[in-house]
Amino acid sequence: MCLQFFIGPVMAYSGFDQYQYQAYRMKIPEFEYFSYAIPAVISFIIGLHITAGNHKGEIIDEEGIKGFVGRNSQLPYIFIAIGFLSSILSGFVSAELAFVFYLLGSFKFVGLFLLILGGEELKLLPLKDLRILPLTLVLGSVVVSSLGNGMFHDLLTWMIFLGAVYAIQYKIGPNVKLIGFALFVLIAVLIQQLKGDYRKSTQGGGEDAGIEALTETYEAKTQGDNSIFSFSSLAPSVTRINQGFIITNIMNTVPDRVPFSRGEEMMEILEAAILPRVVDPGKLQAGDRMIFEKYSGIHLRVGTSMGLSSLGDAYLNFSIVGGSLFMFFLGLCYSEVLNYFHKLSLKRSALILFLPLIFYYPIRPDCELQTILGHLVKAVFLILLMIYFWRNTFLDQPAAQGDLQ
Numbered sequence: 001m002c003l004q005f006f007i008g009p010v011m012a013y014s015g016f017d018q019y020q021y022q023a024y025r026m027k028i029p030e031f032e033y034f035s036y037a038i039p040a041v042i043s044f045i046i047g048l049h050i051t052a053g054n055h056k057g058e059i060i061d062e063e064g065i066k067g068f069v070g071r072n073s074q075l076p077y078i079f080i081a082i083g084f085l086s087s088i089l090s091g092f093v094s095a096e097l098a099f100v101f102y103l104l105g106s107f108k109f110v111g112l113f114l115l116i117l118g119g120e121e122l123k124l125l126p127l128k129d130l131r132i133l134p135l136t137l138v139l140g141s142v143v144v145s146s147l148g149n150g151m152f153h154d155l156l157t158w159m160i161f162l163g164a165v166y167a168i169q170y171k172i173g174p175n176v177k178l179i180g181f182a183l184f185v186l187i188a189v190l191i192q193q194l195k196g197d198y199r200k201s202t203q204g205g206g207e208d209a210g211i212e213a214l215t216e217t218y219e220a221k222t223q224g225d226n227s228i229f230s231f232s233s234l235a236p237s238v239t240r241i242n243q244g245f246i247i248t249n250i251m252n253t254v255p256d257r258v259p260f261s262r263g264e265e266m267m268e269i270l271e272a273a274i275l276p277r278v279v280d281p282g283k284l285q286a287g288d289r290m291i292f293e294k295y296s297g298i299h300l301r302v303g304t305s306m307g308l309s310s311l312g313d314a315y316l317n318f319s320i321v322g323g324s325l326f327m328f329f330l331g332l333c334y335s336e337v338l339n340y341f342h343k344l345s346l347k348r349s350a351l352i353l354f355l356p357l358i359f360y361y362p363i364r365p366d367c368e369l370q371t372i373l374g375h376l377v378k379a380v381f382l383i384l385l386m387i388y389f390w391r392n393t394f395l396d397q398p399a400a401q402g403d404l405q
Contacts, residue, residue: 002041004365005311008242009033019235023298026245027252033244036251036320040311043324047331057338057355060168062117064349064396069118072393076114080134083108084141099378106357109158112138113165113353148209150199152191153364159184161356192241193228194218243309243365246296250312253297255319265291266317266326266369273373284370292368307368314369334362337380344387348394354383 012020013030026033069076086104093101112134139162146155163180166172172180198217202209207216222228254260272284284291292308293299295316300306308316310330314323337358345352361367361375387394 001310001363001365002045004241004243005037005041005247005309006244009037009244012242012245016235024242024245027248032251033248036315036323037244037247037311039320040314040324040327043328044331047328047333048335050332051335051339057335057342057352059342060117060352061345061349062168064345065114065117065353068350068394068396069114075393076111076118077134079107079111079114080138083111083138087141087145099375100382103357103379103382106360108138108141109161109356110353112162114350116165117169117353147211147214150195150202150209152195156184156188156191157360157363159187189234190218190228193233194221197221243311246298246306246309247312247315249296249298250308250316254295254316257297258295258316260319261295261317263317265295266313269313269368269370269373272370273377288368288370307366307371309365309367310369310372311365312368334359334376337376347396348387349396350394351383351387358383 009026009030012026013033017025083105086101086107090098090101090105115134139158142155142158146152163184167177167180194214194217197220198214201207201217202213207213218228221233268284275283277283289300292306295308296306296312298306311323311327314326314330317323318326338355341351341355341358358376358379360379362372364372
């Protein structure tokens, strides 16, 4: 998230902006943008680490997880089954229940993490090992869903988490990590270059979504002397990784045309994140177009979705100094969630593997703060509820009566 507030803007200010549509260009001088972005991001990082100790909220007890899987050998497969069943049912439930099924659908990744970290048996070779089947099914489901809807966030994000788990389990060295990182960047750039044309061909061009359509999109993109990695091809894609252009629109609009919210919009965000819709039916909707257009000055076409981002929401409420201070407390909030799960994992080591479910949206720079905090609050609540009902199952040692703390 932090890097994306810098990489895209640096590329835009370095000359890529001239290849963008006027609406997608940076709206304020480079110095003005970075005079806010740099202190705000640094404040966020300080808040994230000031109470973190030795990254205690991110350290996995590998032996504890191996023991947990050994005592509950069927549970990883149950999680995977729950994940697939919930993903199927999510299309048939009301909007109020959609998040519950979305979160349960992600349990298949927790099940896969448990299988990877739970023993040495899960290996790519020999293929006769049946544990390769869950890996193929879970990854295959993400690939199929990404190709089906033309949205690849899930695929790239879970590739990062899965790569981290493999690196932990197999003690992957720095050279292999660098190779893996280079391959990931290559895949990400390739997807970024193809997804626009792929969506046009599958959603409006009558082609069936899938590998064949993606292959045809690649061939069409590289016809003749065109190179998919040439400067002229890469330049228009900078917009899609440049969250900074939205922030510059906010800084260009507030306070010259729209006054600072001074916490009013932030209170709406916090209410929407904390209160369920049954309690407050009129609360702020996720991806509210009116708020985005009001504070950014950008008018969205029908079907287009953009987020103000945590950095943008912080600025429009509290200006540069106050926004940087807010980002410090946002980082501190994330840190306390990590610390709390670290405390829980001292007796329940497997719980640390649920953190990717909680931070799936908070690590993304393209979401509005309402979606980020709403996901964080709901995910923490539902996972703690699960722990309460399965409190004895998750304990690393035999449970004493009333052990849950």
